[in-house]
Amino acid sequence: MSNTIFAFGLGIGSQNKEGNWLEVFYSAPSLNVEKNTLDALLESTNYEGGNNTLVLDESDLNRLHMNLLKAGNIEQAELASRLKASTKPVILCVLATDEAPTNPAEVYLKLQLISHRLVKPHNTVLDGMFGLLINTAWTSEGPIDVRELAERQLSARMEGRTIEVFSVDKFPKMLNFIVPTGIRVGDAARVRLGAHLAEGTTVMHEGFVNFNAGTLGNSMVEGRISAGVVVGNGSDLGGGCSTMGTLSGGGNIVIAVGEKCLIGANAGIGIGLGDRCIVESGLYITAGSKVAVLDENNQVVSTVKARELSGQSDLLFRRNSATGAIECKTNKTAIELNEALHSHN
Ligand SMILES: CC(C)(COP(=O)(O)OP(=O)(O)OC[C@H]1O[C@@H](n2cnc3c(N)ncnc32)[C@H](O)[C@@H]1OP(=O)(O)O)[C@@H](O)C(=O)NCCC(=O)NCCS
Numbered sequence: 362m363s364n365t366i367f368a369f370g371l372g373i374g375s376q377n378k379e380g381n382w383l384e385v386f387y388s389a390p391s392l393n394v395e396k397n398t399l400d401a402l403l404e405s406t407n408y409e410g411g412n413n414t415l416v417l418d419e420s421d422l423n424r425l426h427m428n429l430l431k432a433g434n435i436e437q438a439e440l441a442s443r444l445k446a447s448t449k450p451v452i453l454c455v456l457a458t459d460e461a462p463t464n465p466a467e468v469y470l471k472l473q474l475i476s477h478r479l480v481k482p483h484n485t486v487l488d489g490m491f492g493l494l495i496n497t498a499w500t501s502e503g504p505i506d507v508r509e510l511a512e513r514q515l516s517a518r519m520e521g522r523t524i525e526v527f528s529v530d531k532f533p534k535m536l537n538f539i540v541p542t543g544i545r546v547g548d549a550a551r552v553r554l555g556a557h558l559a560e561g562t563t564v565m566h567e568g569f570v571n572f573n574a575g576t577l578g579n580s581m582v583e584g585r586i587s588a589g590v591v592v593g594n595g596s597d598l599g600g601g602c603s604t605m606g607t608l609s610g611g612g613n614i615v616i617a618v619g620e621k622c623l624i625g626a627n628a629g630i631g632i633g634l635g636d637r638c639i640v641e642s643g644l645y646i647t648a649g650s651k652v653a654v655l656d657e658n659n660q661v662v663s664t665v666k667a668r669e670l671s672g673q674s675d676l677l678f679r680r681n682s683a684t685g686a687i688e689c690k691t692n693k694t695a696i697e698l699n700e701a702l703h704s705h706n
Pocket residue numbers: 583598599600624625626639640641642678679680681682683694
């Protein structure tokens with residue numbers, strides 16, 4: 362057996378009536394776990410190696426507490442001790458290797474590794490995750506299997522309560538699981554679990570960040586970061602702008618935005634951007650769009666498909682307001698982020 366494992370988490374699970382897992386909350390998921398901690402898991406629980414998910418009882422947690430203390434892993438030892446008081450099932454999910462997930466506990470661990478900034482988007486295998494998750498109502502009374510919701514709503518009403526339903530989805534908003542340091546989010550519902558919000562990110566109310574996607578540094582997000590899209594340090598997404606994902610007919614280009622870019626309000630990109638690029642407000646650049654490349658005197662030097670410019674730096678894209686043609690020029694004015702706007706204190 363290898364000396365280190367990919368990740369593990371001690372979590373609290375929620376189940377439907379049939380005992381299937383709806384979600385698992387890991388307060389402190391761990392990445393690249395050292396041998397000492399791995400030995401503590403092996404000695405304290407029924408974990409015998411590989412990728413495995415177990416429900417722990419109080420004696421497991423007692424042993425885990427003692428052995429993790431001996432292993433010098435104080436944070437996880439204290440968590441194991443704390444979880445003895447949980448009234449909900451306590452789960453140990455161990456991922457010896459980063460394989461495609463096989464159960465909801467593994468999916469939730471991986472999504473939380475990203476949101477805890479332990480793993481960057483695209484750096485863990487999430488293949489097939491949607492098929493493993495149960496469609497769930499995320500409510501004021503916790504997660505409820507959507508097939509059980511009507512009955513629960515009736516029961517609650519009979520007791521004089523209203524169950525507030527926040528969303529019906531395979532997984533919920535990120536901030537109910539982790540609020541990373543140094544961020545602001547105008548509307549929690551707009552950031553999905555599995556988003557990666559770097560220190561210095563502001564997501565305003567119109568902004569949206571999907572799972573396995575997000576920011577790598579300072580960023581003002583007033584547009585949509587689709588699944589898989591990663592935005593570099595110092596780049597801003599203007600109000601209502603769109604970054605094309607690969608999930609529904611968006612093609613197979615995984616969109617990345619480099620550093621210090623500005624995607625204008627209501628603009629959109631179906632190609633990647635390098636560093637210091639600007640897309641004019643309102644312009645949607647799809648990969649196949651024909652783009653006139655202009656020289657310093659605004660003369661057309663060539664016409665190319667936008668995908669040929671994907672990922673290149675120092676470009677300014679605009680739609681010529683007189684001719685309607687999409688044009689690309691050298692961007693001479695790299696944007697400077699407004700310091701006050703990006704302060705998170
Ligand atoms: C594309 C953009 C960056 C251009 O701004 P700019 O570099 O300041 O350029 P200017 O508006 O000063 O225009 C420079 C010249 O280009 C011309 N021009 C600008 N946009 C043009 C267009 N779409 N078609 C034809 N000419 C255009 C101007 O008329 C001007 O011509 P001149 O030199 O003859 O006077 C800007 O229009 C834009 O869309 N910014 C995005 C802002 C935004 O959405 N922020 C997010 C808020 S939430």
